[in-house]
Amino acid sequence: MEQRSYSNHRTNPNAPSDVVFECVIPYINDSRDRQSISLVCRQWHVIDSQTRKHVTIALCYSSTPEQLRRRFPYLESLKLKGKPRAAMYNLIPEDWGGFVTPWVMEIATSFRCLKSLHFRRMIVSDDDLKVISQSRGANLKDIKLDKCSGFSTDGLLYICRSCRNLKTLFLEESQITEKDGEWLHELALNNSILETLNFYMTDLSQPKYKDLQLIATKCKSLVSIKISDCDYFDLAAFLRVATSLQEFCGSWFQDKAEQYGDVVFPPRFCGLGLNYMATHEVPIVLPVASRLKKLDLLYCFLDTDDHCLLLQQCINLEILEARNVIGDRGMEILSTYCKKLKRLRIERGADELELEYEEGVVSQRGLTAIAQGCLNLEYIAVYVSDITNAALECVGLHLKNLVDFRMVLLDREEVIADLPLDNGVRSLVSSCHNLRRFALYLRPGGLTDVGLTYIGQYSQNIKWMLLGYVGESDKGLLGFSKGCPSLQKLEVRGCCFSEHALASAVLQLRSLRYLWVQGYRGSPGGFDFLTMARPYWKIEIIPSRKVSVGEDKEVDHPAHVLAYYSLAESRTDFPPSVVPLDPTSSQDHMSRFQDLDYPK
DSSP, X not given: OOOOOOGGGOOOTTSOOHHHHHHHGGGOXXXXXXXXXXXXXXXXXXXXXXXOOEEEESXXXXXXXXXXXXXXXXXXXXXXXXXXGGGGGTOSOTTSOOBOHHHHHHHHHSOTTOOEEEEESOBOOHHHHHHHHHHHTTTOOEEEEESOEEEEHHXXXXXXXXXXXXXXXXXXXXXXXXXXXXXXXXXXXXXXXXOEEEOTTSOOOOOOHHHHHHHHHHOTTOOEEEEEEEEHHHHHHHHHHOTTOOEEEEEEOOSOGGGGOSOOOOTTOOEEEOTTOBGGGHHHHGGGGGGOSEEEXXXXXXXXXXXXXXXXXXXTOOEEEEEGGGHHHHHHHXXXXXXXXXXXXXXXXXXXXXXXXXXXXXXXXXXXXXXXXXXXXXXXXXXXXXXXXXHHHHXXXXXXXXXEEEEEEOOOSSOOTTOOOHHHHHHHHHHOTTOOEEEEEOOTTSSOHHHHHHHHHHXXXXXXXXXXXXXXXXXXXXXXXXXXXXXXXXXXXXXXXXHHHHHHHHHHOTTOOEEEEESOBOOGGGGGGGGGOOTXXXXXXXXXXXXXXXXXXXEEEOOEEEEEEOSSSOOSOOXXXXXXXXXXXXXXTHHHHTTOOOOO
């Protein structure tokens, strides 16, 4: 970066030299520290502005491209999020918004230091990708289109022809219109430094395996590749030449294990995800199991016994993703053999598979075993069929490194004997002092107003929270809102709170930047939400509607409210499905926000 002088920004002759801070601040990367520094004085604000390398904007409507350019003109990395997280579960209307085009236009003319782009849950067109490739193609090293939609393989072709210095091309779970596989051929021809290629969980089926082999031959630094479905026979040559490969996801074995002979895995291989792997294919993986640090079993056809057989060989495992067919017995195997586990995600399987595999449920028994045996856990996301206060207390007692805890109580026929979970939740949130993210999705009666108040009282450091079917009345929400001093993002679903209580809670939660609620007790006309209105706080209402879930079936979606801080004047692309409530336009409080960093 070119040298810049800040002497004309000095206001205090006795203050330390700006040259000192110019040397020190580039080494401060934590966004919270940066934000605090920028608020000290004008010259520190300027130094931060000129040296900030990365910014995450958690909602694309919380600012404008022009404001970002004026605030941080020398960015090297930008992460931009569009649709709310609820869009992943089809809870947000398709036409809600999240278009990347205005940002791309600014990127094309400014941000000449930009090396990394990450768009998440945004609508990206082929023209957007063409503009990016033509204006920034020579400098970009990382492009991530994460759960995005609106583009085709023609757009990828622009990227792969022009961006010849890519180290990362990430497309996972994006909705891509496939016209051909030429984009991968262009990537293979033009790139020799690629490290990560990911088009996992997309519908891309036309890439040719000889192009993957060419990439592995030319890109000696290729360490991770996650692709759409194929057969091992088509990838045997690729795996032989990809000597630096550490992670592979996407393949499956179509025939009997003995027909494959000895599968050759690269020497540094430690991450694996095999779609549709069945019982008779487990022996293929066992020889490399002790090397695995990361294992994805979300899309495998394994029963509880298969999970137990495989996992007891994975003694170095650090990250596991699986379905609840793993069962309590599989969780106990994990706790016994996988002592290095740091991240555990147990998703819900299909209902028919749960019935087929009688052991395919996780309960307090499995969660307790994990808490007692895997003491290094930092992240847990689990669907449980039964839970007790004692199990949650056990998590709080043993997992002191826990940063992210998410639990969903399945709405099945079983009667949960130990509800409400007030004492267990209190123990968990009060004992896990490092918690930053917390999700609790229960059944009606799962948590009383007292328990909800406990969450607010003891959640000193939590910044993101999802609450589902908790509390009994507005009293619980108001008690909750007296705590949570660090809470920035709150998502609520299926609760009994009124508009007035939600608005009052927002005013109490001083750090809150974002609120999403589905299902609430409405007021006549919806005007009680205006209680929380203030400058730069945008409010959007999505009315209740019917949503098709099949050819002949519809479900009712309750009304939503989405509210967030925004430095932008207003959205210009409101769809018919959204009603904006923005009664204030005063500029009196602009000074309150002019030095605030963008939402993280």
